[in-house]
Amino acid sequence: MFIQTEATPNPATLKFLPGRVVMPEGTFDAQDEASAAASPLASRLLAMPEVSGVYLGHDFISVTKREGEWQHLKPAILGAIMEHFVSGAPVVHAGAVISGNSDEEFFDPADAETVENIKELIETRVRPAVAGDGGDITFRGFKDGVVYLNMRGACSGCPSSTATLKHGIQNLLRHFLPEVREVEAVQA
Numbered sequence: 001m002f003i004q005t006e007a008t009p010n011p012a013t014l015k016f017l018p019g020r021v022v023m024p025e026g027t028f029d030a031q032d033e034a035s036a037a038a039s040p041l042a043s044r045l046l047a048m049p050e051v052s053g054v055y056l057g058h059d060f061i062s063v064t065k066r067e068g069e070w071q072h073l074k075p076a077i078l079g080a081i082m083e084h085f086v087s088g089a090p091v092v093h094a095g096a097v098i099s100g101n102s103d104e105e106f107f108d109p110a111d112a113e114t115v116e117n118i119k120e121l122i123e124t125r126v127r128p129a130v131a132g133d134g135g136d137i138t139f140r141g142f143k144d145g146v147v148y149l150n151m152r153g154a155c156s157g158c159p160s161s162t163a164t165l166k167h168g169i170q171n172l173l174r175h176f177l178p179e180v181r182e183v184e185a186v187q188a
Helices: 040-046 070-087 109-132 161-176
Strands: 004-007 013-017 028-030 051-056 061-065 135-143 146-153 182-186
Touching: 013 070, 028 040, 040 051, 040 061, 040 070, 061 070, 109 135, 109 161, 146 161, 161 182
Parallel strands: 146 182
Antiparallel strands: 004 013, 013 061, 028 051, 051 061, 135 146
């Protein structure tokens, strides 16, 4: 098994590409061992003291470090990922809650058409680009012209996340939807 790695805009996060589907549907985000309990792979990675977060996407694994240098951490992380896939254990236990379309969204029903347009732009133009950097951005709400988005994986805590939100996503949404004034990040 050959696992590629890619740098992300977040220097604390590295993207691992195992050359196979990791999450057939949805995503999985764990920031500690308790939240990783539903995923044997995330649990294995978060058991390492230097690892502070694991994000599982369709075909990648983003690992965020607490401390240490990547050249020292990468071999152990690669080994853990390889051992997991060779073991045949599931990436996420059956019946576990995975992220996908959230029912935690908020918006005025009168804005339903605008919200659908926002979601379509996020799905078709934003998420593919952000997944390429080892992260994910999902819609959470729309109120008074402000779009609220949740940033996960490499995007969470990334030094360039504000620029991504304000100069990238906000400009894109405002270009297509004049009713959008601003974009803000929220925690899930």
